[in-house]
Amino acid sequence: MSTLKHVYLSNSSLFVNNKLVLRGENPIFAKFLKEVYLYNLSRYPKFYKMDALSKLAFVASEVLLKDYKHKHQAEEVGIILQNKSSTIIVDKKHQASISNREEYFPSPANFVYTLPNVMTGEICIRNGFKGENAVFIVPGFDAAFLMNYLQILFDNDKTKMMLGGFVDAGEDYYEAFMFIIDEQNYKEIQADQLYNLYKELKENAETS
């Protein structure tokens, strides 16, 4: 597991490889996301246009990929994420904008984010990744399912590097667990080890 670069964000805390690197000053989710964005990441104005879920996945991927060198082709790099609450925050905003016939003004900018796989799209656009990308809605982080899926992708020889993880957000909770896995280390990583790592990070964030 030592070869697996990973990040974890929750409860106003940002961990990189199990180390707390940023403790947010503001407990409000949106403000914490902005703090992480402004924390040593390159300027990307489109960040401000994203919904909360995409912002969360985006900042996690930016921290994860910062200073990470690789020589893989765009088609060889992909992203597989899991999520529990789909796009509930922006879904509610959209619902509110169409619930009153007299004030019927759905926002196109909100509507385009009412699919959870948009978060993988944002990361692919930012980094030019063109490999497999998908989001699976699951009851909670399912390491066995994810590792099985990733192993199938690596075994077909088209995939050389993947971002994997669990990114979820609701009105009063959020967490992002994301890691980089590649053709060199994927056979070393067992699903139960990955799940234990996730649990450990979650507990650390709750008590930090």
Added chain:
Amino acid sequence: MDKLIQELKEEIIEALNLEDMEIDEIDEEQALFGDGLGLDSIDALELIVLLEKNYGIKIEDPKQGKDIFYSVKSMAEYITAHQK
């Protein structure tokens, strides 16, 4: 007209989530799309909603959009001419 231009700049920043931009950074004659502010097609839809929601103006002919939304100034001129 100047008051409307200022108001539009504020509304555009809010509606399009241009959080890292100040009102003074938007030149009213600067192109909103392309090389100007760099807005995209979703932003164009947001501007159409903004015009209808805040000023009660519905654009009937989509072909007019290119001229109406060329700049903040062109938007203000269109609002002034069409607001009831």
